[in-house]
Amino acid sequence: MPYLERDGDVFVLYLGNEGQTDSENRFHPDWIDEFHDQLDRVEAAEGPAALVTVATGKFFSNGLDTDWLFANLDRMHGYLDRVHSMFSRLLTLNMPTVAALNGHAFGAGAMLALSHDFRVMRSDRGYWSLPEIHLGMPFTVAMNALVTERLTNQVAVEAMTTGRRYSAVDAIAAGIVDTQADADRVLADAVARAGALTANRKPILPVIKRALHARALEGLNTPTTAENLPFGG
Amino acid sequence: MPYLERDGDVFVLYLGNEGQTDSENRFHPDWIDEFHDQLDRVEAAEGPAALVTVATGKFFSNGLDTDWLFANLDRMHGYLDRVHSMFSRLLTLNMPTVAALNGHAFGAGAMLALSHDFRVMRSDRGYWSLPEIHLGMPFTVAMNALVTERLTNQVAVEAMTTGRRYSAVDAIAAGIVDTQADADRVLADAVARAGALTANRKPILPVIKRALHARALEGLNTPTTAENLPFGG
Amino acid sequence: MPYLERDGDVFVLYLGNEGQTDSENRFHPDWIDEFHDQLDRVEAAEGPAALVTVATGKFFSNGLDTDWLFANLDRMHGYLDRVHSMFSRLLTLNMPTVAALNGHAFGAGAMLALSHDFRVMRSDRGYWSLPEIHLGMPFTVAMNALVTERLTNQVAVEAMTTGRRYSAVDAIAAGIVDTQADADRVLADAVARAGALTANRKPILPVIKRALHARALEGLNTPTTAENLPFGG
Numbered sequence: 042m043p044y045l046e047r048d049g050d051v052f053v054l055y056l057g058n059e060g061q062t063d064s065e066n067r068f069h070p071d072w073i074d075e076f077h078d079q080l081d082r083v084e085a086a087e088g089p090a091a092l093v094t095v096a097t098g099k100f101f102s103n104g105l106d107t108d109w110l111f112a113n114l115d116r117m118h119g120y121l122d123r124v125h126s127m128f129s130r131l132l133t134l135n136m137p138t139v140a141a142l143n144g145h146a147f148g149a150g151a152m153l154a155l156s157h158d159f160r161v162m163r164s165d166r167g168y169w170s171l172p173e174i175h176l177g178m179p180f181t182v183a184m185n186a187l188v189t190e191r192l193t194n195q196v197a198v199e200a201m202t203t204g205r206r207y208s209a210v211d212a213i214a215a216g217i218v219d220t221q222a223d224a225d226r227v228l229a230d231a232v233a234r235a236g237a238l239t240a241n242r243k244p245i246l247p248v249i250k251r252a253l254h255a256r257a258l259e260g261l262n263t264p265t266t267a268e269n270l271p272f273g274g
Numbered sequence: 275m276p277y278l279e280r281d282g283d284v285f286v287l288y289l290g291n292e293g294q295t296d297s298e299n300r301f302h303p304d305w306i307d308e309f310h311d312q313l314d315r316v317e318a319a320e321g322p323a324a325l326v327t328v329a330t331g332k333f334f335s336n337g338l339d340t341d342w343l344f345a346n347l348d349r350m351h352g353y354l355d356r357v358h359s360m361f362s363r364l365l366t367l368n369m370p371t372v373a374a375l376n377g378h379a380f381g382a383g384a385m386l387a388l389s390h391d392f393r394v395m396r397s398d399r400g401y402w403s404l405p406e407i408h409l410g411m412p413f414t415v416a417m418n419a420l421v422t423e424r425l426t427n428q429v430a431v432e433a434m435t436t437g438r439r440y441s442a443v444d445a446i447a448a449g450i451v452d453t454q455a456d457a458d459r460v461l462a463d464a465v466a467r468a469g470a471l472t473a474n475r476k477p478i479l480p481v482i483k484r485a486l487h488a489r490a491l492e493g494l495n496t497p498t499t500a501e502n503l504p505f506g507g
Numbered sequence: 508m509p510y511l512e513r514d515g516d517v518f519v520l521y522l523g524n525e526g527q528t529d530s531e532n533r534f535h536p537d538w539i540d541e542f543h544d545q546l547d548r549v550e551a552a553e554g555p556a557a558l559v560t561v562a563t564g565k566f567f568s569n570g571l572d573t574d575w576l577f578a579n580l581d582r583m584h585g586y587l588d589r590v591h592s593m594f595s596r597l598l599t600l601n602m603p604t605v606a607a608l609n610g611h612a613f614g615a616g617a618m619l620a621l622s623h624d625f626r627v628m629r630s631d632r633g634y635w636s637l638p639e640i641h642l643g644m645p646f647t648v649a650m651n652a653l654v655t656e657r658l659t660n661q662v663a664v665e666a667m668t669t670g671r672r673y674s675a676v677d678a679i680a681a682g683i684v685d686t687q688a689d690a691d692r693v694l695a696d697a698v699a700r701a702g703a704l705t706a707n708r709k710p711i712l713p714v715i716k717r718a719l720h721a722r723a724l725e726g727l728n729t730p731t732t733a734e735n736l737p738f739g740g
Contacts, residue, residue, distance in 0.1 A: 252645075
């Protein structure tokens with residue numbers, strides 16, 4: 042379950058379980074509820090603030106909880122919309138946000154990373170990747186909107202149609218992440234970047250974000266249906 | 275006329291005439307029909323596959339068949355829509371696509387290149403260019419959509435309003451092409467790149483492409499009319 | 508008040524006052540009228556032509572005339588629409604345009620720079636910046652459209668939500684400006700660039716520009732209202 046720490050004015054949201062490392066941090070429905078609860082606490086705090094999201098060990102997040110999903114296929118569309126709710130909330134959060142990519146960010150986990158204002162990625166290991174094509178899976182309207190609005194068209198083509206695994210260097214070249222850092226500096230660099238931006242936590246900030254991301258949000262707020270989520274052919 | 279060869283799982287579509295080099299590979303109506311017929315054959319094949327498009331000699335393609343067009347101005351709008359049909363078909367083809375730019379790609383030929391997933395360009399000679407402004411010609415709604423959706427806005431400004439001739443190095447810097455190769459390696463590099471992607475030829479691939487390119491396709495599917503193709507003033 | 512000089516076929520529009528240096532070149536309503544009057548003269552000229560916009564001293568433009576605005580808050584919406592009219596006019600001018608950024612381009616002054624086809628920026632001093640977040644100010648629908656359409660999404664995130672001050676090197680890396688030059692070469696380089704493009708001043712040019720910038724123009728032509736200009740919360 043996600044848990045929260047604080048470093049000065051910077052909230053650090055850990056995606057994993059306290060005291061456990063190398064968890065995959067997949068989005069179980071209860072996990073999503075806790076994620077939102079923690080952001081409620083973050084957003085309720087007053088004064089200068091910024092958010093850093095991070096995990097420990099090999100994974101940032103592997104995205105969808107496919108075990109749960111395959112056992113609950115009748116609840117798939119509603120589940121996906123809950124996943125999207127994390128993306129849209131991060132995109133419009135009332136403070137600056139930085140993802141510290143300590144390890145793999147795959148699928149919806151890669152999209153969670155894209156939903157932050159900035160990304161710092163570990164240099165030596167870990168990939169950002171959208172493996173949907175390899176799994177024969179489609180993107181929802183919401184996911185398609187997020188990825189195509191956040192990245193240039195050609196990067197979206199490569200990421201979405203080839204499932205390329207981007208190292209930190211590749212991801213920077215593609216405009217997917219902003220900077221890289223040694224493994225033991227990823228969190229510190231992200232906190233430093235976020236810490237320099239806490240004064241921008243003002244009432245106008247979410248207004249600016251909602252306008253800036255209007256097209257992505259239009260897609261993210263589109264409910265998933267059998268009709269708009271075709272599985273190929 | 276376009277003709278087809280095969281290199282393992284990679285289909286190689288030659289834009290020129292078999293046994294002839296340095297042809298301009300302009301889009302005569304019969305040429306467009308043959309292009310679609312060859313793609314019918316490609317798409318009908320089963321199993322892993324990818325497409326490479328190439329020509330031989332100095333030209334990849336010089337685009338519109340202006341000789342035919344000036345002799346058939348009354349059929350201009352329908353002709354242009356047939357040209358657009360090649361772009362939209364390539365953008366959504368049910369397998370990965372790579373353009374091997376062996377030589378000049380001008381005007382609608384440059385757009386044909388943009389309609390592939392990836393582009394490899396010859397290092398030493400040949401330009402990618404949209405010379406419409408020099409000819410005093412407009413872009414159709416479809417062409418405008420393709421170019422502005424595939425490239426960043428500033429690159430579109432330069433390409434469309436100045437007619438700049440991009441060498442391979444310039445085109446890579448602008449995000450118009452992906453990689454360059456020596457003249458005798460362009461086709462081989464493109465085939466290698468395509469060959470590495472043949473496993474992505476799955477039912478979900480065209481679904482992903484149609485969503486990813488939705489805005490370009492909306493423009494590409496707009497019929498050309500006298501009203502939406504103004505010639506200036 | 509803006510005034511005009513001519514260098515061969517290149518019109519040079521100075522944003523400052525003749526004989527005065529280091530003026531901030533803010534957009535007073537009378538200044539905006541004079542700006543349009545000067546562009547009327549430029550557009551009325553026949554034959555090959557291009558426009559360079561520049562100032563002298565430390566500032567290109569600091570944007571909105573906040574002194575006037577705070578004394579005339581009841582006229583704010585109409586005033587902002589007049590500001591937007593400069594952006595949309597430059598975006599679609601019937602000749603090539605180059606901004607020579609001799610000094611600071613802030614807020615609406617930075618947007619005026621973005622409204623040109625190309626930008627040359629002084630290497631040693633001066634910043635391009637959108638300080639709205641620091642001032643707690645929103646972007647209008649028009650300004651949001653201009654910035655988000657002209658820049659990549661991630662650059663828009665950084666520029667609009669952090670108020671980062673971009674030096675010439677930073678601005679080139681971000682795709683905000685095209686080239687840099689020594690202080691005493693900024694105008695000459697901009698005139699050289701514009702001079703090489705004067706032959707593109709053809710009836711088709713504004714047609715191409717209007718289509719290319721259609722989405723930015725849709726935003727720029729949206730009248731500002733209390734409803735679409737929220738001040739936060």
